[in-house]
Amino acid sequence: MTPITATEKSQAARGLAGVADVLRQVATGQLQLNEATLLSALARIENASAVIERIDAPVVRKLLALEKTDNENCRVYYRGTNGLRYCYQLESRQVFALFTCTAQGEPSIQLDVAEYAIDYAPGSDCKTASAFRAFAQRHGCEAEQE
Numbered sequence: 001m002t003p004i005t006a007t008e009k010s011q012a013a014r015g016l017a018g019v020a021d022v023l024r025q026v027a028t029g030q031l032q033l034n035e036a037t038l039l040s041a042l043a044r045i046e047n048a049s050a051v052i053e054r055i056d057a058p059v060v061r062k063l064l065a066l067e068k069t070d071n072e073n074c075r076v077y078y079r080g081t082n083g084l085r086y087c088y089q090l091e092s093r094q095v096f097a098l099f100t101c102t103a104q105g106e107p108s109i110q111l112d113v114a115e116y117a118i119d120y121a122p123g124s125d126c127k128t129a130s131a132f133r134a135f136a137q138r139h140g141c142e143a144e145q146e
Helices: 006-027 035-053 127-139
Strands: 062-070 075-080 085-092 095-101 107-111 116-118
Touching: 006 035, 062 085, 062 127, 075 127, 085 107, 085 127, 095 127
Parallel strands: 062 116
Antiparallel strands: 062 075, 075 085, 085 095, 095 107
């Protein structure tokens, strides 16, 4: 990804500030919204958006700590730093889905796997653990070890 220059960053900030000013004037009745004003504002937003898309910000994923593997139900359980229980459940051949769990350990709400990282994959040799290790490796689920 190409880093943004200070000039580009400044132009994007001025562009967004200009859009905010135009919208403020329209909202207070100081400026009438017409096609030219709207097109100008949209162009400023598009230019700023192009710069923002190039920002290489690190993705912060929520860390989950390994709890146990449930081979019978094809699940691998983790605990979040928030105290909640999560599980990866085998959905189809070599594909796991991540869920929050009920107090009884049942999958509840499906989550985006990309937003979470695991501390460790299970080390046992059961079928579920083996399949999950392969899945975790393919999907980059493991957190960076320091």
